[in-house]
Amino acid sequence: MPEPVVAVEDLRKEFPVPGAPGLVAVDDVSFELERGESLAVIGESGSGKTTLARMLVGLETPTAGRIEIDGEDRSRPGRRARERLERGRRIQLVFQNPYSSLDRRQPARACIAEMLDLHFGLSPDERDARVRELCEQVGLDERQAGALPRALSGGQRQRVAIARALAVRPQVLVLDEAVASLDVSIQAQILNLLADIRAQEDISYIVVSHDLAVVRQISDKGFVMEHGRVVERGSTVDLLDAPQHPYTQLLRRSVPGPGWTPQRRQRGVHA
Amino acid sequence: MSGALPIERVIPPGAARRRLRGRDPLLAGCVVVIAALVLMALLAPLIAPHDPDASDILAANEGSSLSHPLGTDSVGRDILSRIIHGARLSLLGPALVVVAATVGGVAVALVTAWRGGRVDTVASRVLDILFAFPGLIFAILAVAMFGTGLVAPVIALSIAYLPYIARVIRSAAIRERALPYVEACQVAGMSPLRICWRHLLPNLLPYVAVQAAVSFGYALVDLSALSYLGLGVQPPSAEWGRMVADGQAAILNGNPEASLYAGMAIVVTVLAFNLLADRLVRRTAQ
Ligand SMILES: Nc1ncnc2c1ncn2[C@@H]1O[C@H](COP(=O)(O)OP(=O)(O)OP(=O)(O)O)[C@@H](O)[C@H]1O
Ligand SMILES: [Mg+2]
Numbered sequence: 001m002p003e004p005v006v007a008v009e010d011l012r013k014e015f016p017v018p019g020a021p022g023l024v025a026v027d028d029v030s031f032e033l034e035r036g037e038s039l040a041v042i043g044e045s046g047s048g049k050t051t052l053a054r055m056l057v058g059l060e061t062p063t064a065g066r067i068e069i070d071g072e073d074r075s076r077p078g079r080r081a082r083e084r085l086e087r088g089r090r091i092q093l094v095f096q097n098p099y100s101s102l103d104r105r106q107p108a109r110a111c112i113a114e115m116l117d118l119h120f121g122l123s124p125d126e127r128d129a130r131v132r133e134l135c136e137q138v139g140l141d142e143r144q145a146g147a148l149p150r151a152l153s154g155g156q157r158q159r160v161a162i163a164r165a166l167a168v169r170p171q172v173l174v175l176d177e178a179v180a181s182l183d184v185s186i187q188a189q190i191l192n193l194l195a196d197i198r199a200q201e202d203i204s205y206i207v208v209s210h211d212l213a214v215v216r217q218i219s220d221k222g223f224v225m226e227h228g229r230v231v232e233r234g235s236t237v238d239l240l241d242a243p244q245h246p247y248t249q250l251l252r253r254s255v256p257g258p259g260w261t262p263q264r265r266q267r268g269v270h271a
Numbered sequence: 272m273s274g275a276l277p278i279e280r281v282i283p284p285g286a287a288r289r290r291l292r293g294r295d296p297l298l299a300g301c302v303v304v305i306a307a308l309v310l311m312a313l314l315a316p317l318i319a320p321h322d323p324d325a326s327d328i329l330a331a332n333e334g335s336s337l338s339h340p341l342g343t344d345s346v347g348r349d350i351l352s353r354i355i356h357g358a359r360l361s362l363l364g365p366a367l368v369v370v371a372a373t374v375g376g377v378a379v380a381l382v383t384a385w386r387g388g389r390v391d392t393v394a395s396r397v398l399d400i401l402f403a404f405p406g407l408i409f410a411i412l413a414v415a416m417f418g419t420g421l422v423a424p425v426i427a428l429s430i431a432y433l434p435y436i437a438r439v440i441r442s443a444a445i446r447e448r449a450l451p452y453v454e455a456c457q458v459a460g461m462s463p464l465r466i467c468w469r470h471l472l473p474n475l476l477p478y479v480a481v482q483a484a485v486s487f488g489y490a491l492v493d494l495s496a497l498s499y500l501g502l503g504v505q506p507p508s509a510e511w512g513r514m515v516a517d518g519q520a521a522i523l524n525g526n527p528e529a530s531l532y533a534g535m536a537i538v539v540t541v542l543a544f545n546l547l548a549d550r551l552v553r554r555t556a557q
Pocket of ligand 2: 049050051177
């Protein structure tokens with residue numbers, strides 16, 4: 001049995017609330033992610049998905065619990081530079097909002113190059129070759145690679161963000177609603193891109209989403225969160241097609257499926 | 272495909288805005304005036320028609336002539352040459368103040384914006400206390416302690432201006448720090464120092480430039496005032512504030528030229544820097 005690439009044990013996050021008991025955003029969550037797997041974290045707004053993702057990448061300090069990534073204890077954000085770099089090389093995050101997760105003064109190419117410089121001692125030629133390779137992998141053409149974020153569309157920006165994350169060849173990529181702000185056809189493109197990348201690279205995904213269609217497309221298994229707790233877990237197919245927990249059933253029902261037709265409200269039309 | 276829209280030709284909104292931004296005659300004018308002033312200071316010995324300190328009692332209080340385009344002062348020194356040479360000390364002082372106050376203020380702003388919490392609270396209190404001392408009072412105190420000249424007022428004004436710059440840049444830095452790209456940098460594994468230096472600071476530079484330009488105008492006025500009061504640059508050094516004071520007695524005799532032209536040099540310079548700041552604000556606001 002190979003060891004999981006991410007193992008999370010009884011992870012908990014409480015945010016202090018002045019004059020009240022703390023708000024428990026993540027409540028004793030445990031899971032394991034095997035290498036090459038894609039895990040969905042499902043739940044409606046406010047269920048603690050983002051907080052969980054932020055703890056995984058070291059942006060938030062857990063109140064209690066344990067995070068192990070690639071066999072190393074990463075329960076708290078790294079304090080020393082070396083720890084931060086080592087964590088960054090193993091786990092990367094793609095943010096929800098492609099409009100603000102890129103430095104507006106940095107062309108795509110420079111953004112990716114900076115990431116490479118930070119982690120690897122490549123010669124300028126090697127680095128430029130790798131930048132080209134990454135741009136090609138995520139489908140950015142020459143013009144887009146040289147463009148500032150403001151000259152790119154949302155989907156193109158998200159490709160840059162994905163290329164930046166892939167630059168370090170991470171073992172785990174956390175996608176926090178990474179396609180939620182894109183329109184449906186662009187969503188499909190990005191999801192296909194992510195599926196291709198997983199087929200090519202030795203990479204695992206943690207897909208944070210409230211969108212069951214997205215989850216179905218790119219994850220093998222998952223769990224459902226409600227108020228910070230895991231209420232149900234299983235393979236994506238089972239979760240979506242045969243939900244057991246009432247909350248999952250509710251989530252499932254609130255999604256338009258085949259046979260669902262919008263009820264048009266009858267309006268009185270007067271001349 | 273003949274009916275296809277020439278998409279490449281459509282100007283993206285960013286480009287249109289940049290084109291608009293590029294054309295700002297007032298901004299260009301300010302830059303030209305400031306560049307001319309700096310050149311004048313640098314090249315003073317080459318372009319000044321006379322020795323600024325050579326007096327000629329026989330030629331005192333002369334009006335405008337070919338040899339002395341702006342006339343001479345009460346001891347017969349060429350006013351134009353003194354204005355040109357005066358640019359050196361008059362601009363050097365504010366430049367030093369601006370560099371010191373900006374470097375210090377931006378450093379304080381970045382540290383407080385980055386750390387937040389208690390560091391921010393303590394630093395903000397200290398800045399509040401500094402705010403309570405007007406810059407000029409500070410400078411007069413410093414002169415009382417360290418003597419007249421350029422050094423004491425420059426140090427005092429640097430300290431006095433620092434809180435203003437720190438406060439403005441801090442609030443911009445807090446906004447900038449809250450943008451997700453900063454967290455993306457953290458996830459990438461960058462150190463806070465690198466994020467501040469390579470990402471926050473470049474994005475804050477427009478604000479820093481505005482603050483520097485505004486401070487330059489104020490520092491010039493303050494330093495000129497100190498020289499005028501006899502606390503700054505000492506005679507016979509050519510300096511505009513000093514020249515205004517030295518020329519005062521002659522005003523009563525009907526010879527206001529020395530004070531007038533030196534005062535005009537101060538006004539033009541301050542105006543150029545303030546206008547520059549104003550145009551820069553507009554540019555960043557767009
Ligand atoms: N920094 C914070 N301080 C205080 N409370 C927070 C903080 N971040 C999140 N919370 C709270 O924690 C809870 C979970 O938030 P979280 O962002 O993890 O939800 P989410 O599942 O990602 O929701 P969404 O789908 O809307 O993104 C929410 O009630 C939120 O208000
Ligand atoms: Mg979220």
